[in-house]
Amino acid sequence: MIEFKNVSKIYETGTEAVHDATFTIDKGEFAFLVGTSGSGKSTLIKLILKEEEATKGNIIINSKDITFLKAKRIPYLRRSMGVVFQDFRLLPDKTVYENVAFAMYIVKATPKHIRRNVPMVLSLVGLSNKARCYPNELSGGEQQRVALARALVNNPSMIIADEPTGNLDPETAWEIMNLLNEINARGTTVVMATHAKDIVNKMKKRVIQIDKGIIVRDDKKGGY
Amino acid sequence: MRYNGFSYLIGEGFSNIFKNKKSTIISIMTMICTMFLFGIFFAIGVNVNSVLEQVQLKQGMQVFIWDETTEEQKQKLETEIKALDGVNTVVFKTKQEALDTFKTMMKDKEKFLEAYEGENNIFPASFVVTLTNLEKNTEVQDEIRRIGAKIATEGRNQEVDLQIEESTQHDSIIKEITNSDVVIPTLIKIVKGIRITIGVIFIVLLIISITIISNTIKLTVHARRKEISIMKYVGATNGFIRWPFIIEGIIIGVIAAVITLLIVGLLYDFVIQTVESSEVLQKINITLLGFTEIAKTISIVYAVLGIGIGIIGSTMSMKKYLEV
Ligand SMILES: Nc1ncnc2c1ncn2[C@@H]1O[C@H](COP(=O)(O)OP(=O)(O)OP(=O)(O)O)[C@@H](O)[C@H]1O
Ligand SMILES: [Mg+2]
Numbered sequence: 243m244i245e246f247k248n249v250s251k252i253y254e255t256g257t258e259a260v261h262d263a264t265f266t267i268d269k270g271e272f273a274f275l276v277g278t279s280g281s282g283k284s285t286l287i288k289l290i291l292k293e294e295e296a297t298k299g300n301i302i303i304n305s306k307d308i309t310f311l312k313a314k315r316i317p318y319l320r321r322s323m324g325v326v327f328q329d330f331r332l333l334p335d336k337t338v339y340e341n342v343a344f345a346m347y348i349v350k351a352t353p354k355h356i357r358r359n360v361p362m363v364l365s366l367v368g369l370s371n372k373a374r375c376y377p378n379e380l381s382g383g384e385q386q387r388v389a390l391a392r393a394l395v396n397n398p399s400m401i402i403a404d405e406p407t408g409n410l411d412p413e414t415a416w417e418i419m420n421l422l423n424e425i426n427a428r429g430t431t432v433v434m435a436t437h438a439k440d441i442v443n444k445m446k447k448r449v450i451q452i453d454k455g456i457i458v459r460d461d462k463k464g465g466y
Numbered sequence: 467m468r469y470n471g472f473s474y475l476i477g478e479g480f481s482n483i484f485k486n487k488k489s490t491i492i493s494i495m496t497m498i499c500t501m502f503l504f505g506i507f508f509a510i511g512v513n514v515n516s517v518l519e520q521v522q523l524k525q526g527m528q529v530f531i532w533d534e535t536t537e538e539q540k541q542k543l544e545t546e547i548k549a550l551d552g553v554n555t556v557v558f559k560t561k562q563e564a565l566d567t568f569k570t571m572m573k574d575k576e577k578f579l580e581a582y583e584g585e586n587n588i589f590p591a592s593f594v595v596t597l598t599n600l601e602k603n604t605e606v607q608d609e610i611r612r613i614g615a616k617i618a619t620e621g622r623n624q625e626v627d628l629q630i631e632e633s634t635q636h637d638s639i640i641k642e643i644t645n646s647d648v649v650i651p652t653l654i655k656i657v658k659g660i661r662i663t664i665g666v667i668f669i670v671l672l673i674i675s676i677t678i679i680s681n682t683i684k685l686t687v688h689a690r691r692k693e694i695s696i697m698k699y700v701g702a703t704n705g706f707i708r709w710p711f712i713i714e715g716i717i718i719g720v721i722a723a724v725i726t727l728l729i730v731g732l733l734y735d736f737v738i739q740t741v742e743s744s745e746v747l748q749k750i751n752i753t754l755l756g757f758t759e760i761a762k763t764i765s766i767v768y769a770v771l772g773i774g775i776g777i778i779g780s781t782m783s784m785k786k787y788l789e790v
Contacts, residue, residue, distance in 0.1 A: 291699070314703075321701035331696045335485050347474045348702045392700065 243269045243400060243431050244290060249299035251285050251455075259285035261455040262299070267433060267448075269399070272426045274442050275435040276466055277452040283435035286452065287404045290433070291325065292316050304399065321349055324393025324401045328408035330385040332377040338364070338388050339373040345392045363391045367421060383414030390421055400431035407438055415441065439466040475706070479713025489686045490718060497722035498729075500675040501771060505730040507671065508764060511664040513754050518657045520753075523554055525653065526596035527603070527645035529610055533561070533590065535639045539617050540591075543639060546613045547595060552602030557594045564589035590641055600654050607643055614640030675775050676782075684783035687711065694787050704788045708781065715780035719772030727768055731757050 244267040251260040259282040267273050275283045288294040289301060292308055300309045304322060311319060332341050339360055346356045364370050367387040377385055386406060393401055401422065407415035419441055426432045436442060442449060442465060449464035450457060483490050529547070531540065540558070548556050559567075565587050569579055582588055595610070597603060615638040687694070697707050734757045742754055 317698070317701045317703045319701075320699065325699050331692075331699065333693055333696060344697075345700045348697065348700055348706060396701075 243267055243271070243304060244433065245300075245302040246286075246289075247300040247302070249289065249296045249301060251282075251289060251294060252297045259455050260289070260296075260452075263452075263455075263457050264299075265450060265457060265460060267431065269431055270426070270429050272423070272432045272445070272447040273434070274445070274447055274449045275433065275452065276437075276442060276449055279437075281452045282455040283452060284404055285455075287402055287433070287435055290402055291323070292319055321396060322399055324390075324396070324398040326386070326389050326393050326401065326403040326406045328405040330377070330382075330389045330409075332385060332388055332392075334377055336376075337373065338369060338375050338377070338380070341377070341388055342392045342395050345395050349396055351396075359395055363395045366394070367391045381414070382410050383417055386410060386414075386418055387421065390418065390425075394425065394430075398430065400433065401425060403432070403434040405436055406434065407436065407441065412440075419445065442466040472709075475709040476713055478710035479717060482710055482714045483717055486686060486689075489689070490714075493686075493718045494722045494725070496678050497675070497718060497772070497775065498726050500671060500678060501722055501726040501768060502729060504668070504671050504675070504771065505726060505764065505768075507664060507667050508767060509730065509734055509760065511668075512760055512763070514660050514664070516755050518653070518660070522600050522653065522657070523596055523598065525600055525645075526554070526594065527607060527610075527643055528559075529593040529595060529614075529643050530590040530641040531592065531614075531639050532636050532641050534636070535591075539639050542617055543613060544593060546617075547593060547610055550606055550609050552597055552599045552606050554596040554598045555594075559592045559594055561587045561589055561591045564592065600657075603645065607645070610643060611638065611640060614638035672771075675771070676778055680779035680782045686714075687780075687783050687787055691787050698788075707788065708784055711780040711784055712777055715776030716773050717776075719774075719776035720769070723768035723772035727765060730764065731761070734760075 246263045246265050249260060249263045250258065252258045263286070275286060277283050285294065289296055290303065292311060296309060300307055302308070303319065308319060333344065336344060342360045342363060343356050346359060351359070361370065361373070364373055367390055369384060369387055369391065372380060372384060372388075377388065380388065386409075390401075390406075403422070406422070407418055410418065415438065422432050422434065423445070446463050446465075449459065449461045449466070451459035529543075531543070535543075544556055544558065547553060565579070565582060568589060569576055572579065595606070597606060618636060618639045694707055738754050738756065
């Protein structure tokens with residue numbers, strides 16, 4: 243599903259954020275990316291999203307080598323993955339419903355399809371009663387659930403999350419983790435970069451640890 | 467038909483307009499200002515052009531012919547001049563009319579001129595020729611001279627056996643061609659100068675409009691760069707992101723065009739009426755264009771400008787933000 247082959251990333255500033263990373267995340271897996279601040283977790287995520295170009299090596303996603311993917315094809319790559327960020331990234335002038343529906347408009351879904359899927363995914367994240375609210379009328383946890391609904395609505399084969407619980411209190415963070423776990427149980431691959439030690443320890447999932455750009459640990463059922 | 471989400475994009479364009487009232491209003495205002503300036507120069511331009519054309523059409527030459535010219539020769543000359551390229555009208559002026567003109571010019575001495583009535587009329591008959599294009603003036607004159615000479619010799623060949631008096635032996639049936647040599651070259655220069663000036667002003671205004679509009683849209687796009695980057699993360703293509711902005715640009719352009727058209731229309735008729743009632747214009751018998759006469763052109767110009775500036779402005783200003 244996601245395969246890194248000797249991937250290095252050197253930013254224009256000269257910083258080597260990722261050094262010779264090789265790993266494979268299979269379909270249906272749940273993998274944590276852990277490491278200290280500045281270790282290169284976000285850079286790895288950006289490489290998967292093709293937001294940054296790898297300096298060396300190859301990245302294969304859904305058995306397609308995206309190393310030399312044309313800029314024009316990037317939107318289609320991103321449609322195969324749902325993305326969640328620490329800062330939610332919702333459109334402030336659109337309601338919860340519109341924020342989710344918008345992801346479907348982008349893939350040119352029919353209005354009928356949209357009317358069916360959006361309420362379904364909103365109920366999955368438990369926000370059916372907030373459909374008409376604007377993001378600024380929601381709590382952080384609720385906003386992140388909207389973001390998750392948006393990531394899920396097009397049925398992606400994987401969810402890529404960069405510190406999705408970073409702005410949430412522990413209790414709310416667990417709500418999100420339970421949702422991610424549920425989504426993973428339904429067969430969606432989940433890759434999540436995080437700092438949250440206790441979450442990683444309790445989830446007992448695969449842990450890929452990165453330190454100064456180098457992958458130093460890869461445990462099938464690890465802790466932080 | 468495959469559903470392509472276009473109605474969504476149009477809806478987005480419209481809703482952006484209402485959601486960003488402030489920048490929409492600023493864009494429309496700037497566009498109205500530049501389009502208004504454009505309209506003023508356009509109105510001045512077409513009117514100057516029309517006045518110059520009217521003046522040009524009144525310019526021409528007078529072709530005097532010898533008294534001995536036969537009726538047949540006169541007719542031949544007239545038809546051949548009329549057929550020349552660049553000739554607008556040809557009017558015959560009899561000897562009597564020439565005398566009458568002179569009489570009105572010399573009002574007090576009419577009595578003295580009585581001696582020239584009838585048989586004693588020394589004023590030659592002539593053709594008054596006006597041109598469609600003043601630049602053809604010299605060319606037409608040369609042609610007329612050639613025709614005059616040709617007709618005179620033809621006559622001689624046909625009537626070779628007839629007794630022709632010495633005094634009637636002219637090389638040409640044309641005695642003289644006069645025109646205001648000073649006025650014509652000056653007019654040509656003025657026409658060219660004014661057209662070039664207006665053209666330059668148009669181009670400058672166009673560049674200014676596009677720059678202003680694209681900057682205004684750049685601000686809107688900048689304000690919405692977060693929205694754009696979110697769209698990119700969700701997998702939107704550049705085309706999908708661009709369309710609402712382009713539609714927004716077009717809507718702004720069309721609204722500005724309609725408002726400007728109304729303003730210019732109202733102002734125009736008022737100004738034209740004031741100018742036309744002035745003494746100078748009435749004296750030289752020149753009319754200005756009514757708004758209905760320029761409305762069609764100016765509407766098209768505005769529509770093209772509004773939509774064009776909207777599209778170019780939004781496309782130009784989007785570029786930077788699409789590279790995520
Ligand atoms: N766009 C960039 N240009 C230059 N250097 C960058 C860029 N983005 C990140 N870096 C550098 O690359 C290194 C890795 O950064 P990265 O954001 O991947 O770390 P991280 O593990 O996500 O950290 P955090 O836990 O704080 O989010 C850091 O040294 C950072 O300064
Ligand atoms: Mg990070």
